[in-house]
């Protein structure tokens with residue numbers, strides 16, 4: 377075995393995170409990268425296409441506490457679209473919106489609404505990953521190429537994932553030289569005049585825990601196989617059938633992760649039930665498979681939720697009965713705060729053999745009932761809130777019913 381020590385990424389170092397924090401926040405583990413046919417270091421960027429990137433970028437700063445660090449747009453030669461690079465802790469988001477009436481982003485947005493187009497991953501060797509992906513039958517949508525500016529070079533390539541989603545693979549260190557720019561060549565550094573309210577926390581979340589993908593009925597195993605075969609991801613947990621069925625909707629879910637567990641992809645497919653499931657609703661409105669939710673890791677979910685509510689963020693409701701159920705209280709046992717503190721904020725709690733986690737889900741971020749955020753605080757548990765799936769789905773169904781889509 378060699379190279380089993382996990383190292384911090386540049387983004388994590390810049391966010392002043394350490395390995396112990398990352399083990400706690402996102403369940404980071406050591407593994408043998410040399411033996412991996414498709415080594416993945418971690419997340420590189422989550423790229424959204426939205427209807428109005430100028431306003432969305434301001435919303436994510438003012439409401440979600442993200443920091444503007446980079447930009448590409450007409451002012452620096454990109455006449456097609458505007459792209460704003462935002463960070464919070466080690467997470468990098470890129471928000472894109474069309475400028476030119478001929479931009480391909482317009483057709484994408486017309487078809488799908490606001491959503492995630494690219495779950496971009498940092499890799500130590502793009503050529504190795506693309507060769508492995510091609511050999512394993514993946515669709516290569518961008519051949520490896522080196523792009524440079526005065527701040528250095530990165531090497532990038534891309535493969536197709538579910539629906540219209542892609543994984544761009546970014547190698548930030550070439551021959552020992554690490555790219556020094558804000559994001560990629562073509563982007564300029566940019567800050568904003570936005571000033572946080574007095575007393576607001578430095579950031580509301582520190583790392584990205586997982587991104588859930590919704591795929592079509594009958595395609596779950598195919599996509600699990602894709603991540604196993606093409607990208608060498610391992611299966612983490614499996615939830616099927618009654619685990620996550622309510623009276624009305626059902627789904628099947630399986631989880632794959634990269635070697636060091638920084639990148640975790642739960643995948644869902646709808647299952648046959650009495651009424652249309654939330655996955656069916658997503659597929660109808662997104663128009664194809666896509667990213668359903670992004671789980672943002674925090675070490676103080678109470679504070680994060682209080683701050684977000686104060687900024688007007690709406691979360692899914694949880695009935696008081698959830699917290700008052702003696703069976704649930706017995707199963708959960710002691711957590712770091714009294715249950716009343718969770719109840720008043722509608723934060724869910726789940727426990728497994730390794731520990732517990734606290735989580736809450738927002739309502740959809742845009743106009744369509746598609747992508748949303750989860751806030752998660754882990755205390756040993758490496759699960760995804762299986763014990764909460766039923767309560768969560770019943771809550772989603774109440775919202776789905778209000779929209780006339782149940």
Ligand SMILES: [Fe+2]
Pocket residue numbers: 586588669671750760
């Ligand atoms: Fe989740």
